[in-house]
Amino acid sequence: MKIIDERTEKVLKEFQNNFKIETRPFKRIAVKTGLTEEEVIAIIAKAKEDGIIRRVGIGVRPALTGFGMNALTAWSVPPDKVDSFGEAAAEIQNISHCYDRECPEGWIYNIFTMIHASDREELENIIKSLSERFPECPYKVMETLKELKKTSMKYFK
């Protein structure tokens, strides 16, 4: 599946792997790829516009930035409520991820929300407020005990 041209691929690869904290970070990519800084910036802007890049930004460690209590919470939401539930959950600041998922046999919780809170009380309040809006949806809270791995997918090698 070839969705992007060679020049774009080269730039995105460097952007993914070699984006340094420095005065002119795009200049480094330009030197590496044999393009000009303007060309690199234009290619990245285009990739954003095309939606290949979802966003450019930072990844933080929630535990070190004020979110010590995290839980994957899965909800059993009937088909006719999936969209309204998903949209309501997406609006909550403390929810970073929300997906409707296919369930294996015997598993009833189809909507998965990743909830981040400063402490247990805040976590419980977030869950309670969503549950009060959808009282017909049972849920399962799976508190994060330990991060075993967290990396970024290397799409360009």
Added chain:
Amino acid sequence: MDEKDKEILRMMQDDFPIVPKPYKRIGDFLWMDEVSVISRVVKMMQDGKIRYVGPYFNSAKLGYSGQLMAINVPEDKIEAAANAINKYDEITHNYLRAGEPNIWFTLMTPNEKRAEEIIEAIKKELAIDEILSFKSKKTFKIKVNPA
């Protein structure tokens, strides 16, 4: 982390400036000079508060599809399970969680065949019959960072 750090994090979070001097641009907004912004960002990376600066790709647009997977293992097998799972680049997130199942990870592949290969290899290595799979049907939100 003081207010200035938080302001920098907010500015960098979702919309990092794609301009020749991005840290100068951030500094201009926050009434700070470029060097102070850069040194604060470097410090936050050293402290581990920031783990990554760069692009986040739309996996679907690049032809990848993802699934959340889960297994349940006894406490004394957690480390072995983590080692068996974590060695694949296609598995980017893995967490130990309360309750059952207790190990939850994400698998991202460009095709079903590669996903099957990895799943079968993990099953074999850990001598387990089943890995629960939750394929995504609809994404309502991906924000990466809370708040």
